[in-house]
Amino acid sequence: MTKPGVEFAELHWLMDVLQSIDVGLVILDRDYKIQLWNGFMENHSGLPPDQVHDKSLFESFGDIPETWFRQKAEPVFELKTRTFTIWEQRPYLFKFKNSRPITGRSSTMYQNSSLIPLESVNGDVNHICLIIYDVTDIAVNQGDLISANGHLAYLSQTDSLTELFNRGFWEQEFQREHKRCSRTSTPCSLVMFDIDHFKNVNDTYGHQAGDEVIRTLASIVRQTARETDICGRYGGEEFTILLVDTDAEAATIFTERLRKKVAALVINIDDKEIKFTISSGIAEYSSNFIKHTQWIEAADKALYHAKGNGRNKTTVYQSK
Amino acid sequence: MRAQAMTMSLTEDQRDCYQEITNVAMGQAADRLARLLDVYVILPIPKVNMISASELHMALADTATSDNVSAVCQGFIGSGIAGEALLVFNDASFSDLAQIMNYKGPLDQHGELELLMDVSSVLIGACIHGIGDQIEVSFNQGHPVVLGQHCQVDDLVKSGNHQWSQTLAIEIHYEIENLNISCDLLLLFTEDSVAKINQQVDYLLD
Numbered sequence: 342m343t344k345p346g347v348e349f350a351e352l353h354w355l356m357d358v359l360q361s362i363d364v365g366l367v368i369l370d371r372d373y374k375i376q377l378w379n380g381f382m383e384n385h386s387g388l389p390p391d392q393v394h395d396k397s398l399f400e401s402f403g404d405i406p407e408t409w410f411r412q413k414a415e416p417v418f419e420l421k422t423r424t425f426t427i428w429e430q431r432p433y434l435f436k437f438k439n440s441r442p443i444t445g446r447s448s449t450m451y452q453n454s455s456l457i458p459l460e461s462v463n464g465d466v467n468h469i470c471l472i473i474y475d476v477t478d479i480a481v482n483q484g485d486l487i488s489a490n491g492h493l494a495y496l497s498q499t500d501s502l503t504e505l506f507n508r509g510f511w512e513q514e515f516q517r518e519h520k521r522c523s524r525t526s527t528p529c530s531l532v533m534f535d536i537d538h539f540k541n542v543n544d545t546y547g548h549q550a551g552d553e554v555i556r557t558l559a560s561i562v563r564q565t566a567r568e569t570d571i572c573g574r575y576g577g578e579e580f581t582i583l584l585v586d587t588d589a590e591a592a593t594i595f596t597e598r599l600r601k602k603v604a605a606l607v608i609n610i611d612d613k614e615i616k617f618t619i620s621s622g623i624a625e626y627s628s629n630f631i632k633h634t635q636w637i638e639a640a641d642k643a644l645y646h647a648k649g650n651g652r653n654k655t656t657v658y659q660s661k
Numbered sequence: 662m663r664a665q666a667m668t669m670s671l672t673e674d675q676r677d678c679y680q681e682i683t684n685v686a687m688g689q690a691a692d693r694l695a696r697l698l699d700v701y702v703i704l705p706i707p708k709v710n711m712i713s714a715s716e717l718h719m720a721l722a723d724t725a726t727s728d729n730v731s732a733v734c735q736g737f738i739g740s741g742i743a744g745e746a747l748l749v750f751n752d753a754s755f756s757d758l759a760q761i762m763n764y765k766g767p768l769d770q771h772g773e774l775e776l777l778m779d780v781s782s783v784l785i786g787a788c789i790h791g792i793g794d795q796i797e798v799s800f801n802q803g804h805p806v807v808l809g810q811h812c813q814v815d816d817l818v819k820s821g822n823h824q825w826s827q828t829l830a831i832e833i834h835y836e837i838e839n840l841n842i843s844c845d846l847l848l849l850f851t852e853d854s855v856a857k858i859n860q861q862v863d864y865l866l867d
Contacts, residue, residue, distance in 0.1 A: 409775075412779065413779070413782075416693075416697055416779075416782070416783055419696070419697075420693045420696065420697065420783065420787070422693060422782065422783055422786040422787055422790070423782065423786050423802060424779070424782035424783070424786070425735075425778065425782050425804055425805050426778065427778065427804065427805065427806075427807065429774060429807060430771070430774055430775055430778060453804050455804065474804070
């Protein structure tokens with residue numbers, strides 16, 4: 342005698358749970374008309390169940406692209422399979438506010454969703470359940486992680502004074518290019534250059550002025566180089582530029598342009614005018630450079646030659 | 662407990678039975694995929710092995726025929742049996758996939774993610790369901806997670822720091838006739854699940 346009462350009580354509890362669970366539940370029929378709308382959906386959308394009941398999902402919520410959503414939902418009806426969407430695909434299905442409107446750092450709620458088939462007594466799927474999960478914290482944290490990793494990568498690759506690649510990272514990139522060169526036949530040239538008599542700059546004007554000279558030179562390098570060129574600070578006043586798809590002749594034109602720009606430059610520090618010059622060595626890739634260090638040595642040799650030749654010069658490496 | 666788990670192995674009969682169960686399940690999955698896409702799906706024989714954490718990387722590397730892959734994984738659990746399904750796509754597959762999925766948008770990273778999610782929902786869901794049906798377990802599926810897009814196979818699963826030493830791995834390689842589409846589905850069961858599935862399998866064998 343008491344059994345129906347117990348069952349009714351259980352059903353009542355279940356309804357209570359569905360109503361108050363912190364997950365969105367929507368039941369849709371074959372025409373995508375809303376048949377169930379739980380408390381989560383009501384509270385976040387501001388629409389009570391009687392306002393959306395039997396209304397088309399797409400008409401009530403224009404944010405949901407119909408073709409896209411049907412592509413996810415049709416297999417649920419047709420194949421009785423579950424399908425899922427994640428916030429990386431679309432940040433949200435329903436444009437709800439962040440559940441932490443004050444301290445949250447996103448204005449909208451990021452959502453994952455599951456679509457599950459609801460079988461009727463005869464085994465047909467005439468209804469599906471759309472479950473909405475609030476994943477705002479996960480999405481925001483993921484964004485933070487990506488930007489933090491990006492920043493760390495930048496810091497670990499960059500020379501802080503010049504904002505060019507630091508030596509470690511430059512060498513890593515250079516090794517990769519060296520490998521690529523050995524596979525392909527496109528030319529590639531390495532330029533090494535340094536500031537002539539840099540010690541004099543430091544001694545005469547002080548280290549602050551020396552730093553300013555290096556910084557200015559680096560910014561000229563950035564302006565002169567193409568985006569694909571790999572520029573690094575190799576040592577104190579020594580720089581390297583890897584010019585991809587560039588033979589020695591074109592590299593000479595580039596380097597001469599850089600040399601002339603630098604020679605024409607006057608830096609004013611504390612009312613003092615500083616002028617300086619650079620010497621460069623160029624080595625185009627040759628298959629004789631079995632190790633990447635041999636390529637660097639060749640460019641270094643050319644640079645040494647430019648220095649011996651009176652400085653403010655560019656020399657191209659000639660293999661004998 | 663750990664020592665016992667380390668020596669976990671499969672008998673020939675059990676392996677055959679796993680293969681048979683997978684055959685049926687992936688047949689169902691392929692059928693659903695075929696109905697969804699209106700194509701003929703080629704099925705090979707699934708590989709069933711107990712593998713160690715270090716071998717997982719090798720198994721993954723074996724699946725990749727091209728340098729770059731995209732992958733989705735999804736956890737499942739039920740009746741004390743737990744595991745993960747990993748679906749690995751060769752990046753070269755996407756243009757043909759977009760064509761048969763009737764995907765009209767631009768095939769950028771976002772477009773590929775859509776395809777990846779749509780196919781994995783169907784394939785993983787059907788396969789897990791198919792296996793569950795046969796061993797009479799109703800699995801609960803977690804939410805899928807993208808392990809990576811356009812990445813090297815090595816970067817998919819971070820090495821080291823695993824909570825497990827051995828896993829039952831079922832590898833299924835799907836191909837679609839006349840199209841440049843190939844993907845690998847790896848079903849990985851935790852070591853403590855293996856005893857439970859073996860029980861079910863032995864029951865089926867009797």
